Amino acid sequence: MPTAAPDAPLTSTTIEGAIDHLRATYPEAVRADDREGYGGIIVDSAQLLDIARFIRDDLGFDYLSSATAVDYLGAGDHMEMVYHAYRSRGGGALVFKAQAEREQPEIPSLVSVWRGADFQEREAWDLYGIHFPGHPNLTRILMWEGFHGHPMRKDWREAYYEEEQKPFDSRWPGGHVHRAEEKNVFGKNVSYPREIDLSRLMDTSESAVYQSLGLGVDVERVMDKDGFETNELVVNMGPHHPSTHGVFRMVLTVDGETVTSLEPVMGYLHRNHEKIGERNTYLHNIPFTDRLDYISSMGNNHGYVLAVEHLLSLGRRYNEPTYRCETLRVMMVELSRIVNHLWAIGFWLNDIGAFFTPVLYFIQERERIMDFFEAVAGSRMMCNYMRFGGLFADLPERIKSVSNLVNDRARDYNTMQFLTEMVSERIPRTIDELEQLLTQNEILIERSVGVGVLSAADAINYSAAGPLLRGSGVPYDIRRADPYSIYDELDFDVAVEDAGDMYARYLVRVKELRESVRILRQILPRLEATQGESIWADGKPGAYAPRVPLGEAYGRVENGKGELGYYIVSAGGKSGTANPWRYHVRAPSFINLTPMGIMSQGHKVADIVGILGSIDIVLGETDR
Amino acid sequence: MYGTGLAKGLMLTLRHFVDSYIDDIRYGFRKYSHSVDNFGIRQGTQTKGVITVQYPDEKVAVPERFRFVPFLIVEDEDHPTRAGKDWCTSCGICAKVCPPQCIWIVRGNDPDTGRPVPEPEAFFIDIDICMNCGYCAEYCPFDAIKMDHDYELASYDRTTHHIHDKARLSKPNSYWRSIAPTRAYEEMLARGTWEHKDAAKEARRGQSASRSAPRPAAKAAPAPAKKEAQPTPAPAAQSPAAEGATPWSEDDAKREERRRKALERKARRAAKRGG
Ligand code: SF4
Ligand code: SF4
Numbered sequence: 001m002p003t004a005a006p007d008a009p010l011t012s013t014t015i016e017g018a019i020d021h022l023r024a025t026y027p028e029a030v031r032a033d034d035r036e037g038y039g040g041i042i043v044d045s046a047q048l049l050d051i052a053r054f055i056r057d058d059l060g061f062d063y064l065s066s067a068t069a070v071d072y073l074g075a076g077d078h079m080e081m082v083y084h085a086y087r088s089r090g091g092g093a094l095v096f097k098a099q100a101e102r103e104q105p106e107i108p109s110l111v112s113v114w115r116g117a118d119f120q121e122r123e124a125w126d127l128y129g130i131h132f133p134g135h136p137n138l139t140r141i142l143m144w145e146g147f148h149g150h151p152m153r154k155d156w157r158e159a160y161y162e163e164e165q166k167p168f169d170s171r172w173p174g175g176h177v178h179r180a181e182e183k184n185v186f187g188k189n190v191s192y193p194r195e196i197d198l199s200r201l202m203d204t205s206e207s208a209v210y211q212s213l214g215l216g217v218d219v220e221r222v223m224d225k226d227g228f229e230t231n232e233l234v235v236n237m238g239p240h241h242p243s244t245h246g247v248f249r250m251v252l253t254v255d256g257e258t259v260t261s262l263e264p265v266m267g268y269l270h271r272n273h274e275k276i277g278e279r280n281t282y283l284h285n286i287p288f289t290d291r292l293d294y295i296s297s298m299g300n301n302h303g304y305v306l307a308v309e310h311l312l313s314l315g316r317r318y319n320e321p322t323y324r325c326e327t328l329r330v331m332m333v334e335l336s337r338i339v340n341h342l343w344a345i346g347f348w349l350n351d352i353g354a355f356f357t358p359v360l361y362f363i364q365e366r367e368r369i370m371d372f373f374e375a376v377a378g379s380r381m382m383c384n385y386m387r388f389g390g391l392f393a394d395l396p397e398r399i400k401s402v403s404n405l406v407n408d409r410a411r412d413y414n415t416m417q418f419l420t421e422m423v424s425e426r427i428p429r430t431i432d433e434l435e436q437l438l439t440q441n442e443i444l445i446e447r448s449v450g451v452g453v454l455s456a457a458d459a460i461n462y463s464a465a466g467p468l469l470r471g472s473g474v475p476y477d478i479r480r481a482d483p484y485s486i487y488d489e490l491d492f493d494v495a496v497e498d499a500g501d502m503y504a505r506y507l508v509r510v511k512e513l514r515e516s517v518r519i520l521r522q523i524l525p526r527l528e529a530t531q532g533e534s535i536w537a538d539g540k541p542g543a544y545a546p547r548v549p550l551g552e553a554y555g556r557v558e559n560g561k562g563e564l565g566y567y568i569v570s571a572g573g574k575s576g577t578a579n580p581w582r583y584h585v586r587a588p589s590f591i592n593l594t595p596m597g598i599m600s601q602g603h604k605v606a607d608i609v610g611i612l613g614s615i616d617i618v619l620g621e622t623d624r
Numbered sequence: 625m626y627g628t629g630l631a632k633g634l635m636l637t638l639r640h641f642v643d644s645y646i647d648d649i650r651y652g653f654r655k656y657s658h659s660v661d662n663f664g665i666r667q668g669t670q671t672k673g674v675i676t677v678q679y680p681d682e683k684v685a686v687p688e689r690f691r692f693v694p695f696l697i698v699e700d701e702d703h704p705t706r707a708g709k710d711w712c713t714s715c716g717i718c719a720k721v722c723p724p725q726c727i728w729i730v731r732g733n734d735p736d737t738g739r740p741v742p743e744p745e746a747f748f749i750d751i752d753i754c755m756n757c758g759y760c761a762e763y764c765p766f767d768a769i770k771m772d773h774d775y776e777l778a779s780y781d782r783t784t785h786h787i788h789d790k791a792r793l794s795k796p797n798s799y800w801r802s803i804a805p806t807r808a809y810e811e812m813l814a815r816g817t818w819e820h821k822d823a824a825k826e827a828r829r830g831q832s833a834s835r836s837a838p839r840p841a842a843k844a845a846p847a848p849a850k851k852e853a854q855p856t857p858a859p860a861a862q863s864p865a866a867e868g869a870t871p872w873s874e875d876d877a878k879r880e881e882r883r884r885k886a887l888e889r890k891a892r893r894a895a896k897r898g899g
Contacts, residue, residue, distance in 0.1 A: 162725075166723075166725055167719065167720040167721075167722075167725065168725050170728075171716075171719040171720075171722075171725055171727060171728050171729065172714075172716035172719040172720070172727075172728075172729045172731065173714065173716060173729065173730065173731030173740070174730060174731070175719065175727070175728030175729045175730055175746075175748070176728065176730060176746070177728040177748035177750065177787055179750070179783075179787075280723060283721060283723075283759070284721075284723035285723075286757075287723050287755055287757035287759070288723060357637060361636075361640060371687075374686070374687055374689070374690060375687035375688075375689060376689065377689070378689040378690055378691040378758055378771065379690070379691060379756065379758075382755070382756065382757070384757050384758065384759075392758075392762065393689070396687075396688070396689065396806070397806075398806075399687060400687060400688065400806070401685030401686055401687050401688070402685075402688060402802075402803060402804070402805060433636060436632055436633065436636050437632075437633040437636050437637075438633065439629070440628065440629025440632065440633075441629045441630055441633050442626055442627060442629050442630050443630065444629075445629075541762075544717065544720070544721045544759075544763045545720070545721075
C-alpha cells in the first residue's frame with residue numbers, strides 16, 4: 001500500500017529507496033516481483049538469511065508483521081513464503097518473498113532474525129509442508145501430529161470435499177438436499193501418516209500427553225542436565241481449563257511453584273478457516289471473518305474489506321467508499337474496540353481472582369453497544385456489516401423492536417440520540433467506574449506490577465502487537481503508523497506505557513478506551529454532517545460476485561487485540577477471479593502467544609493465568 | 625495510604641448492590657410482576673443495577689433487522705388472485721451467495737414445454753449449517769426470502785427436523801410486515817407495490833388491475849425514483865416468456881453473446897473437472 005515516507009532525508013527511508021539499496025547490495029539475489037498486481041521483491045532463498053538481517057539491521061525494518069506461505073499449483077508450480085516487514089516507527093511494508101519447488105520445499109528459517117517468525121513458520125510447515133532448516137522446534141502447531149498431509153496445499157482435499165470453489169453446482173437448479181455426513185460416514189475417510197503408531201491413541205500414560213511437544217524431558221523422571229533427579233515437574237494446564245479462555249493448553253515445567261519453561265499448545269478449535277476461505281467467493285468470506293475474533297467482528301470485517309478493496313482498486317471500475325461509509329466503519333470499529341477492552345480487562349480480572357464482579361459491571365455497557373449493533377447490523381456478535389465499497393445498511397432512523405415484545409414502549413429510541421447518550425454519558429461513566437474500581441486497587445497493583453515483563457526490544461522482535469506491544473513502550477498503533485480509512489484526520493493519541501508488565505497493559509487498555517471515546521466524539525458530528533449521503537459510491541449496493549483483478553493485497557487494521565492482517569492473492573483467471581487464491585489471516589491472538597514462554601519464566605503458576613489473560617487472546621482467532 | 629484504592633473500589637461495589645434494591649423499592653413488585661409495563665421499567669434508560677430477563681417467561685425484544693434463520697414469503701391468503709403463491713422465482717441467487725451453501729433449490733419446470741417457470745419446485749435450507757448471515761435476504765432481487773425473528777428452533781432430533789422444506793419455510797407476506805414494518809415499507813416503496821413485482825406487472829398489463837389489492841396512493845408516489853436506484857435483475861426464469869416478442873437491441877445481442885461465452889466457459893470447466 002502506498003504510504004508517506006517518514007521525514008528523514010535518506011533515500012532508503014522510503015520503501016522504494018530501501019528496495020534500491022537492497023538491490024544495490026545484493027544485485028544477484030534480489031529481483032523485483034513484476035507479476036501483474038504484485039509488489040515487493042523476490043529474494044534468492046540461498047541468501048534469505050543474510051538479506052533478512054540486512055533488512056532488519058541496515059534498512060531498519062525491525063518488525064516482522066506476517067510470514068505466510070502460498071501454493072502456486074498450476075501457476076508456476078512453486079511454494080512461496082511472503083514476508084511483510086515494517087519499521088516500528090511507522091510507514092509501509094517491505095514485502096519480500098522466497099520461493100521453493102513444490103515437492104520438497106525448503107526455505108531457511110528466519111527465527112534467528114525475527115523470533116516472531118517462530119509460530120508462523122511452524123504454521124507454514126504444518127499447513128503447507130514447507131521445511132525450515134534452522135528452526136528450533138519445527139513441529140505441527142494447528143493440526144495434531146497424527147494428521148496426514150498438509151491441508152492448505154492446493155491438491156489436498158477435505159473429507160466433505162464437493163468442488164474446488166463455491167457456489168457449488170449441486171445447489172441450483174437441481175438442488176435435492178442431502179447431508180454431507182450421510183455421504184461420508186465418520187471413520188471411513190481418515191488416513192494416518194505411515195510412521196504414526198496408532199496404539200499410542202489408546203495410551204493413557206503420562207508421557208503420551210507430552211509426546212511430540214519437543215520438550216526434551218522424560219516427564220516421568222525429570223533429570224537435570226547432569227543426570228540428577230530434580231524437583232522439576234511437567235504440569236499440563238488445559239485444554240479444558242477455566243483460565244485459558246477456551247480450549248487452549250499450556251505445558252509448564254515447574255520447579256516448585258516457579259515456572260521454568262512454558263510451551264503453548266493450540267489448534268483444538270482449528271477448522272482450517274483459510275482453506276474454507278479459499279473455497280469461498282470473496283463475498284462469502286465476510287461473515288466467516290466474524291467468527292475469528294468473535295468479540296470484535298466489526299474490526300475483522302474492516303481488515304478484510306480493506307484488503308479486497310485494495311485489490312478491486314487495481315481494476316478499472318472501482319469506486320472508493322463514500323465518506324459516510326468510512327465514518328460509519330470507524331464508528332463501529334471503535335465501539336467494538338471498547339467492547340473488546342472492557343471484555344479483556346474484565347476477564348483478566350477473573351484470571352487474577354476478582355471473580356465476575358468487575359466483568360459484570362463492564363459488560364452492562366457492552367450490552368448497550370451490542371443492542372446497537374443488533375439494531376444496525378442484525379446481530380449482536382456476528383455483525384457481517386461491511387461490504388466491498390460499502391456497508392450492509394445505513395443506520396436505522398430509530399432503534400426499535402417490534403417482535404417478541406412484552407411492552408411496545410420497551411425499545412424505541414432515536415438512533416442519533418441513543419448514540420449521543422452512549423458516547424457522551426454512558427461509556428465515559430463506565431470507564432470512570434472501571435478506574436475507580438481498579439486503577440488504585442492495592443491488590444491489583446501487587447498482583448500485576450512487575451509480572452509478565454516483556455521488554456521493548458523483545459516485543460518488537462517477537463512480533464507482539466496491540467496493547468501487548470504498546471504496554472512495552474513501543475508507540476506503534478497502525479491507525480497512526482500506517483493510517484487507513486479516515487484515521488489520519490481524527491485527533492487521538494497512541495496509548496503507551498513503558499513498564500512492559502501486566503499493569504502497563506491494563507493502563508494501555510484504559511487509555512485506549514478513553515481515546516476511543518475521543519474518536520467517537522469526533523465521529524458524531526461527521527455523521528450528522530453526512531446525513532442523507534449514500535453509503536455506496538454510486539448510490540446502489542455492490543454486486544454479489546465482483547470480479548477481483550489479479551494481484552496481491554495485505555490489508556491490516558489495529559484491532560482490539562493487535563494487528564489483524566489479511567493477505568489475499570487473486571490469481572487464476574485471466575480477467576480476475578471470483579474466489580481468492582490465497583486467503584491468509586495474520587491473527588494477533590496467535591502471534592501474541594509467541595512471547596508467552598519468555599514472559600512466564602520465573603513466575604509462579606498462579607501468575608501464568610494472569611499473564612495469559614493480559615495478552616488477551618480469543619481462540620476462534622488463535623486456532624482459525 | 626495503603627488500602628484507600630481498595631476502599632474506593634468497595635464503595636463502588638456497595639453502590640451497585642444498593643442500586644439494584646433502590647430499583648426494587650422504586651417500582652415495588654411491579655418490577656417482577658408480569659404486568660404490561662414491567663419490561664419498560666426494567667429495560668428503560670433510567671434503570672439502575674443489573675436486571676435478569678426471566679427467559680423463557682420473558683424474552684428480550686429484538687430489533688427489526690435482527691436475523692435468524694430465513695423464511696420464504698408467500699402471498700397472503702386473502703389476496704384475490706395470487707393467494708398462497710410463492711414470491712420466489714427460483715432464480716438461484718440466494719443459493720449462490722449463501723456462504724456455507726445450505727440453500728438447495730429445485731427449479732420448477734413447465735411439464736408441457738419443459739421450460740423453467742418462475743416458481744421453485746422444492747426449496748430446502750439446512751438450518752444446522754445456516755450461519756444466519758442474511759445474504760440470501762440481502763441479495764434476493766424479489767424480496768422473496770427474509771430473515772425470521774423466531775429463534776426457538778431447537779428439537780430433539782436434528783437429523784429429522786433441521787432441514788426445513790418449502791412448506792416449513794413459507795410464511796405469508798403479512799407476517800413479514802408484522803415483524804419488520806419499517807423495512808417492509810421501504811421495500812414496498814422500492815418495488816412500487818405491496819405485492820410481488822410480478823403482480824404489479826400483471827396489474828399494469830390490465831389483466832388483474834381491478835382485482836389486485838388497493839395500493840396506497842400516497843405511498844406509491846415516490847416509487848419511481850427509488851425504483852431506478854434498485855438494480856434491475858434479469859432473472860433467467862423470466863426470459864422465456866419475453867423471448868421472441870422483443871426485438872433485439874444491440875445491448876441484448878451483446879448480453880446474449882456474453883452469456884453464450886460464459887456458458888461455454890462453464891462447460892469447459894465442468895469437462896475439466898470431470899476429467
Ligand atoms: S434469490 Fe429470491 S427469488 Fe431467487 S431463488 Fe432465492 S429466494 Fe427465490
Ligand atoms: S442466512 Fe446466510 S447462511 Fe443462512 S441461508 Fe441465508 S445466505 Fe445461507
